[in-house]
Ligand code: ADP
């Protein structure tokens with residue numbers, strides 16, 4: 001039987017009514033002749049609640065126990081989805097990560113999938129099971145402990161299963177009907193894209209567009225998984241939603257395809273560090289070992305052998321970063337006069353493959369922000385994206401201004 005992977009996100013399984021609605025979609029695909037692997041997220045809000053409990057209990061938590069707690073939301077929805085399907089006379093069974101077993105690295109809270117052996121699930125399919133319901137977001141480490149794949153990780157579970165089972169397609173059912181030029185919740189003029197290139201989706205995801213987890217796009221690209229995003233609340237067919245595909249399969253292309261934002265950023269500045277060979281390594285080594293995801297980095301011009309070093313990281317890692325840097329100072333590895341954290345910043349980015357061959361995108365972006373009186377604090381660029389750090393209170397305004405400036409409400 002051909003295998004189809006269907007993933008349902010948090011809002012799509014938020015209560016029993018929605019789980020029934022999702023189960024009906026699954027049943028329809030079984031009736032069309034597919035063996036289905038369903039990947040479910042936790043009910044919406046559940047993972048946030050679990051993360052909150054961990055942080056309240058232990059600010060610098062042990063990531064193994066974080067995973068033990070936050071993985072639990074998916075166990076509930078996997079079991080409920082299997083029950084709901086059984087009630088509809090569809091032979092279904094649930095699988096937690098360790099039962100598959102979905103093997104991961106031991107990088108707790110951000111583990112990477114290493115292997116998905118097919119034997120257990122294949123055997124059940126051979127015995128007549130039609131649907132394997134898999135708890136997304138979780139796996140098992142070489143040490144035998146539960147791991148999680150990072151926020152939004154159920155997308156990655158889904159794509160990894162699609163690759164492992166040679167699925168005809170991986171359908172990501174969510175609360176919007178596809179990938180848009182920007183988050184439709186922020187810009188009402190955002191336009192749904194019929195297709196988007198892997199590279200662009202990868203950038204948009206890594207720059208904050210949470211509609212797909214970055215790693216899921218990476219895997220789909222590497223293993224040539226046919227990846228689609230579509231609505232769980234509408235009637236859908238083979239042509240619904242947005243197909244993530246190769247660049248060559250897209251005919252019309254704007255210079256900029258999308259605008260992404262990331263709300264919860266922080267900017268940290270080390271004031272007056274010695275400007276000497278090895279200083280960057282001495283600062284960013286401890287940060288990396290402490291698990292801080294440093295993003296943008298700026299080193300100021302130096303005066304009398306000393307300089308300021310600024311970097312950005314997720315706002316919830318500020319305590320971890322301060323702790324790591326203060327310890328490095330105490331241990332004599334680095335010396336600085338002050339450490340300032342600005343926790344009220346956001347990152348806004350424009351992404352487009354067309355930027356490879358078109359000049360002037362940065363200028364147009366900066367002009368649009370200037371026209372709104374928005375100050376840029378840090379800039380970073382790569383081949384197909386430009387990102388700026390700005391005050392968080394201007395984030396929505398910046399997204400809308402850039403969407404307008406690049407004419408994204410209109411097709412190419
Ligand atoms: P799920 O719970 O189904 O995994 P997520 O909340 O993780 O859903 O992702 C879907 C959300 O992503 C949408 O509700 C939307 O607000 C947001 N989003 C951000 N950027 C985009 C974009 N470019 N296109 C579509 N949705 C986007």
Ligand code: ASP
Nearest residue numbers: 041047137151152153154
């Ligand atoms: N429940 C997890 C989260 O909220 C994983 C997911 O939904 O993809 O991050």
Ligand code: MG
Nearest residue numbers: 009152210211
């Ligand atoms: Mg998600």
